[in-house]
Amino acid sequence: MIKVGIVGGTGYTGVELLRLLAQHPQVQLVAITSRGEAGTAVSDMFPSLRRRLDLKFEDPASADLRSCDLVFFATPNGVAMTQAPALLDAGVRVIDLAADFRIKDVAEWERWYGMSHASPDWVEKAVYGLPEHDRSGISKARLVANPGCYPTAVQLGFMPLVEAGVVDLGQLIADTKSGVSGAGRKAEIPTLFAEASDNFKAYAVPGHRHLPEIQQGLSTMAAQPVGLTFVPHLTPMIRGIHATLYARIKNDADFQRLFEERYRGEAFVDVLPPGSHPDTRSVRAANLCRIALHRPQQGKVLVVLAVIDNLVKGAAGQAVQNMNIMFGRPETEGLWQLAVLP
Template sequence: MISVGIVGGTGYTGVELLRLLLRHPNAQVNVLTSRTEDGRRVDDMFPSLRGHTDLKYSDLNIDELKKCDVVFFATPHGVAMKHTEELLAANTKVIDLAADFRLQDLEQFEKWYGMQHACPEILKDSAYGLSELNRDKIKNAKVIGNPGCYPTTVQLGLAPLFKQAATLVKPESIIIDAKSGVSGAGRKASLGMIYSENADNFKAYGVAGHRHHPEIVEALENISGQKGVFDHILFVPHLVPMIRGMLSTIYIDLTDEGDAADLQSLYEQFYANETFVDVMPAGSSPETRSVRGANQLRIALYKPQPKKLIVLSVQDNLVKGAAGQAVQNMNLMFGFAEDAGLQGIGLLP
């Protein structure tokens, strides 16, 4: 049984981490921090956890965190990297759900997150935590940068096309039309997130540029081994009036080779042994509600006309897009069954 700490336990991803880890057969959460809720019982704030935990929030105490085998940071960008060096010195592993260890390009990190990196040498040795595509490196890593939610849908949606057969598509043609529920913005007071601003409404945001774009580009370059060909892909996120759920519709131009290929079989074979990626039968339409609360990503393919491919990719942004994927990474790091604590089935209706 490993000892776990969660820094930032009052946000949506923090409490989702706790929900998943409370059912984990090999992990016990011993430290749950909150600067503002020190001393408060977690089930007082989140009554769904009544009867499942007696944990209380505590202020961040680095000495207590150093007693843990692994610490999750469910915090704003810039927090994890301030504490990672000290935790590593105590042989405590780190999984960051923010962006501190996602981008290897420091110039892009500073541009999009408005801060200098506090530990660039540690960043070089960290692993990008998309389990299905980076499993071997994750197993041996001490620091994990959990992927962003949108980039997860995009990478898993495109990986079969670039990992094994990069000549099937025209990379510069890719358009990513992505939608997320409001929980993706976090649990904070904000005028743009209140009910009357979002109910009966649907809007694009970050159209001029979004911080997940450079993450998508860097990740696709690593998947494909091609540099400089993804710089002009288009990525536009949208906010939809639901709590959980994310759907990315990806439009791609095919080459002659790609047009002749059996892409359905390519995807099915690529993900044949992946517990958490479901390639649906041809003609299917994956729904966000089918993965609500589950660490599952579902994919469907369409060829509406010659040399055109549409990839549909859905997930729960708080689970496979955040907390569930973080637990999946923890399982790999400690040699547990990859699905430990993650066997939940999606809630429908």
């Protein structure tokens, strides 16, 4: 059994981790922390976990996290970089679901996240946890930086194209939409029901903090710099991401076959038949990315549609997938939940 702890389990990614780990046949959940909720039963805060999880939130200062094999950080940005190093030094492996270790250029990270980095040495050692790209690195990692939700959808949608070098890498466009749970479990005016419901808007068009993460990943895949225009939108739904991706064709190819061969054998990427239009409901609560390709009017622009659940393949599910790889377990273990419909 893998002894697991969770730091910061009161947010949406935290409860999603709990939902998945409570069903995992090889996981023993031993601790979950929250300063504000210490002493509260997890099932009192999240009734969906009643009779499935018998744990109470503990103060992180007193929780015995060093006895764990692995600790997940489901915390706001800036927490893991201060707390994870002590666990890593004690031999505990760590998966951070926030952004503290994703961007290799520390100065760039500090510019986008507005704080000084407390553990730049661990940034260099961290492995970026996109399994479909670096399964080997993840298997040996002590610290995994779990990708963001938008970056997961955009990178999986573009990856076969940038790896093959068949599109113009200087003019990629990602037009993305996310449900309100992507903003986290906190009270903010833009995500109040009366603000987000019956509404649709773009945001952070001048620059979103996921942009450097996506560019870093795509540039690594392409082995050269990649130019990307990234525009996120907020949609009036709870969960789900829909990414409409545009790439100008440089070298003609059988693009459907390119995607099917690249993702053949990947349990959590589903390349749909030609002409398909994936919707977010088809991946709701599942650790899955569905992808479809279009070439409008047989022109020079390829359109890739990619959908994920932002809390599962875009966060907690991918983190469990990474855990399975790190501990030599079957990658799909504990992650075969079907999408929920309607």
